[in-house]
Amino acid sequence: VRDMPSARRRHGCTTLFDGRVFICGAYDGDDALSSAHIYNPLKDTYTKVRDVPSARHAHGCTTLSDGRVFIC
Numbered sequence: 001v002r003d004m005p006s007a008r009r010r011h012g013c014t015t016l017f018d019g020r021v022f023i024c025g026a027y028d029g030d031d032a033l034s035s036a037h038i039y040n041p042l043k044d045t046y047t048k049v050r051d052v053p054s055a056r057h058a059h060g061c062t063t064l065s066d067g068r069v070f071i072c
Helices: none
Strands: 010-015 022-028 032-040 047-050 060-065 070-071
Touching: 022 060, 022 070
Parallel strands: 010 060
Antiparallel strands: 010 022, 022 032, 032 047, 060 070
């Protein structure tokens, strides 16, 4: 697995219905992050997507039945 574009820990992630992985927020050692990426395991690539509304770390994510991602 390729490294993420930036180091992070305590992020939230969930597997999407198509097998890709949504990853958001985290702690970079100094601050909580609001950035979000989607990891494609078939291509071993990360795609930057829209940031989450507020920076967070040590949170949870789950994929809802309609495909949306719930972040708590």
